[in-house]
Amino acid sequence: MFNFFKKFSKRINNSETGIFDPYIPIKLNKKIDQLEVEWVEPSFSEEHFSDIKPHKERHIPLKTLSVIFALVLISRLLTLQITHGQEYQAKSENNRLKAVKIVPPRGLIYDSSGQSLVKNTPSYSVIVQPQELPKDEGARNELLLKLSKIINVSHQELINTVNEARKNKHSETVVAEGIDREKSMALELKLNNFSGVSLEKSPIRLYSDLPSLGHITGYIGKVTKEEKDEDNSLLSTGYIGKYGIEKIYDQILRGKTGIETIEIDSFGRALRSVGNVPAIPGESIYLSLDxxxxxxxxxxxxxxxxxxxxxxxxxxxxxxxxxxxxxxxxxxxxxxxxxxxxxxxxxxxxxxxxxxxxxxxxxxxxxxxxxxxxxxxxxxxxxxxxxxxxxxxxxxxxxxxxxxxxxxxxxxxxxxxxxxxxxxxxxxxxxxxxxxxxxxxxxxxxxxxxxxxxxxxxxxxxxxxxxxxxxxxxxxxxxxxxxxxxxxxxxxxxxxxxxxxxxxxxxxxxxxxxxxxxxxxxxxxxxxxxxxxxxxxxxxxxxxxxxxxxxxxxxxxxxxxxxxxxxxxxxxxxxxxxxxxxxxxxxxxxxxxxxxxxxxxxxxxxxxxxxxxxxxxxxxxxxxxxxxxxxxxxxxxxxxxxxxxxxxxxxxx
CATH class of the missing domain: 3.40.710.10 (DD-peptidase/beta-lactamase superfamily)
Structure with missing residues (x-):
């Protein structure tokens, strides 16, 4: 019995590491000296029982109580493990896993002969996840100050952008865009230690120089709050057709977003990919235009x-x-x-x-x-x-x-x-x-x-x-x-x-x-x-x-x-x-x-x-x-x- 309590005490002491143990209640996930455990008494020692001869009539009730107590404790542990095990495991997983949306390549646009009118050219955007930033306002503003110098945006403008995203409950917001491949490689190294900041692919549309093409193909632009509210499948950091063919056939051109699940450390840095749902590329459109x-x-x-x-x-x-x-x-x-x-x-x-x-x-x-x-x-x-x-x-x-x-x-x-x-x-x-x-x-x-x-x-x-x-x-x-x-x-x-x-x-x-x-x-x-x-x-x-x-x-x-x-x-x-x-x-x-x-x-x-x-x-x-x-x-x-x-x-x- 004493061995059991020693082991249990050891499991509790493991909580000092800060690692969640699904075998005990969340309330016990504290330092041992902070716990209030009524059944752990300091009198449980050999000295407490020395020179005392147990009365025969009290021997059976004490054993019975000990057995009952052990059974109750085991029952409680089994309840936590079996009944709530999956729940606690899911909470633990969510603390270390992050779902990242995969933006599909937008469909291309061709004329009647198959000549390309619209292409996608590689480009990157700097994305901020407001909920991943430091909770302390001072620390958050300090991080944004450093970021503003890297992406060449005014500090106040960056703060305003992030605050607006927090106000509108956006999970992400774009703070810099149109970054080419060469600059993105250098930028990625600088942003590696920034919690809540990432660099994502966001290809730019490149249109043919065909005269008056803009009146036909139109163009794409950032998703607005109103558009996001109307269509929840849109990414708050994404783009949508705003005019012309790009708007009329937006559902066809933009494809379907995928999701990659990645493991992150305590600083929000990606460690490895643990699975993904592939994005479905947008469909390409062929016009009657000569x-x-x-x-x-x-x-x-x-x-x-x-x-x-x-x-x-x-x-x-x-x-x-x-x-x-x-x-x-x-x-x-x-x-x-x-x-x-x-x-x-x-x-x-x-x-x-x-x-x-x-x-x-x-x-x-x-x-x-x-x-x-x-x-x-x-x-x-x-x-x-x-x-x-x-x-x-x-x-x-x-x-x-x-x-x-x-x-x-x-x-x-x-x-x-x-x-x-x-x-x-x-x-x-x-x-x-x-x-x-x-x-x-x-x-x-x-x-x-x-x-x-x-x-x-x-x-x-x-x-x-x-x-x-x-x-x-x-x-x-x-x-x-x-x-x-x-x-x-x-x-x-x-x-x-x-x-x-x-x-x-x-x-x-x-x-x-x-x-x-x-x-x-x-x-x-x-x-x-x-x-x-x-x-x-x-x-x-x-x-x-x-x-x-x-x-x-x-x-x-x-x-x-x-x-x-x-x-x-x-x-x-x-x-x-x-x-x-x-x-x-x-x-x-x-x-x-x-x-x-x-x-x-x-x-x-x-x-x-x-x-x-x-x-x-x-x-x-x-x-x-x-x-x-x-x-x-x-x-x-x-x-x-x-x-x-x-x-x-x-x-x-």
Missing amino acids: SSLQRQTALALAEAIKKMEATSGAAVALDPSNGEVLAMVSFPYYDINLFSPNNRSKNLQKVLTDPLAPLVNRAISGQYPSGSTIKPFVAAAALEEKVITETTRVDTSAGKISVGPWTFSDWKRHGVVDVRQAIAESNNIFFYTLGGGYGDIKGLGARKLTDYLQNFGLGKITGVDLTGEAKGNIPTPEWKKRVFNESWYVGDTYNTSIGQGGLLLTPLQLAVSTSSFANGGNIYKPHFLRKYVSSSGKISEYKPEIINSNVVSKHFTQVVREGMRRVVTGGSATRTFGNFKIEVAAKTGTAQFSASKKNTHSWITAFAPYDNPKIIVAVIVEGGGTGFTAAAPVAKNMLENFFKLPITPIIPQ
């Missing part, structure tokens, strides 16, 4: 803007058979690499404060009066509603019409024309009549006109896989009352019918809607995504989506196509495309955007080949004059590049 066409479009648009002394513009190219975006340029554009952590400088600040707003993607966010590019849709609606037939002829010789005290003029006297010729010559009087009515022709009226334009997809979000798309505007009597507190007049319907007044479109909308004339009646949802591929080689392909079809009959669609073909063979685009080797159909537009007739946007939309279109383009040059002046030469260059023809110089007509 890099060659993108580059030529940017060059042509910039040249036209320069020669016309304009300021900005946009151009889009689609495959009308499935809605794939082949090119998209917004001018001015910017270098997306300015958003890289190690590139943020005064150049980025210039971009952010530039009055021409290069960050805005005018192809999807710019909202402009459409000018005469709206006329094919008005013609199709009037034919479908039997306002006219394809052979109806209207006398527009006067060059103007009058309604009460108001006169609505044309840009020239056209004579007697039918719908095909009216499209070719961009006859305003003819389309005033189709929209609001005049003489014997009743016209569509504001309500039907609005309905048809919206059915063609105008004044609506197209759903393209980018961020920041604007929906434009199709004016209605309700809209005018709400915005201007004025009534709607027939003159408002006239203005809408020729693409003026409150009507606003984006270049992408115009291309998407006009593609229904190119392909025979289908309106496809525009998209950049062609497919995405996992690290194991699994391919997931995008399936084209039709958002509307056959807004008007195929016959009337063909009538409109014929009118657009005449724009090239004898209308406003003849100078540009008259001798083009491939048959083109087009519609130009001149959109007035202020009281002065000199303040006009130059528009064109065109598709080719006429019999089996493979491409449709829409171009706007802000302040570029008439449609055939600036926009048409840009469209021509785009088609030349697409069909591998010699590129002609941009010469404003």
Whole structure:
């Protein structure tokens, strides 16, 4: 029995080492002289019993009590070992094991030919775990002072960053980033003895120099508190897509985080890896973007803007058979690499404060009066509603019409024309009549006109896989009352019918809607995504989506196509495309955007080949004059590049 207590006392004394012993309660994990153990008495010695003859009648109860006491003690020890053993063992393990999240490599982005548009370049970040820092404020600030000198950050800034992380209950926070491989090796040695500080891989995105690419791919940025609260799978020190393709397909690109369990010492230093759950790399995305066409479009648009002394513009190219975006340029554009952590400088600040707003993607966010590019849709609606037939002829010789005290003029006297010729010559009087009515022709009226334009997809979000798309505007009597507190007049319907007044479109909308004339009646949802591929080689392909079809009959669609073909063979685009080797159909537009007739946007939309279109383009040059002046030469260059023809110089007509 005495041997038992000696052994037990020895086990207790082991607690002086500070090592947790799962065989005894946590309360006993103290120094022996601090314990209050009622059953250990100083009288348990030979001297205590000397010269005393035990009474026979007391001998049995004493033995019995000793046995009972031993059984109770053993029972208690067994309870701790068996019942709570796993619990205490888990607590012990947690005190020496640390779970480190493994950030997966982000998926890459390629163009239609497999050319890389976005890569990952090696980079490192310094991470602080606030809960691992010294609890004492003085010691903590001393550590941060030393760290601030190593990473070249002000001491106060570092304290503020850490305190903010503690306040928001973040387990980790980034205090330095964009560190290259060479510097990271030297830095790792210096940080080795810093408790709660580590160096982690955080690759930087490196984007191609393809013009206007930033408007398409977008960029990534640090995870915010709001984003972390919304999606707990995000790392507080990680990055997430903030704009463009990077944001739309972030879930695909970022992969799944892994976890490595490492053993650490009492100073928080890693000793060894004891297991891990591998990270799953992000999937790579292949876009429909044609890099060659993108580059030529940017060059042509910039040249036209320069020669016309304009300021900005946009151009889009689609495959009308499935809605794939082949090119998209917004001018001015910017270098997306300015958003890289190690590139943020005064150049980025210039971009952010530039009055021409290069960050805005005018192809999807710019909202402009459409000018005469709206006329094919008005013609199709009037034919479908039997306002006219394809052979109806209207006398527009006067060059103007009058309604009460108001006169609505044309840009020239056209004579007697039918719908095909009216499209070719961009006859305003003819389309005033189709929209609001005049003489014997009743016209569509504001309500039907609005309905048809919206059915063609105008004044609506197209759903393209980018961020920041604007929906434009199709004016209605309700809209005018709400915005201007004025009534709607027939003159408002006239203005809408020729693409003026409150009507606003984006270049992408115009291309998407006009593609229904190119392909025979289908309106496809525009998209950049062609497919995405996992690290194991699994391919997931995008399936084209039709958002509307056959807004008007195929016959009337063909009538409109014929009118657009005449724009090239004898209308406003003849100078540009008259001798083009491939048959083109087009519609130009001149959109007035202020009281002065000199303040006009130059528009064109065109598709080719006429019999089996493979491409449709829409171009706007802000302040570029008439449609055939600036926009048409840009469209021509785009088609030349697409069909591998010699590129002609941009010469404003």
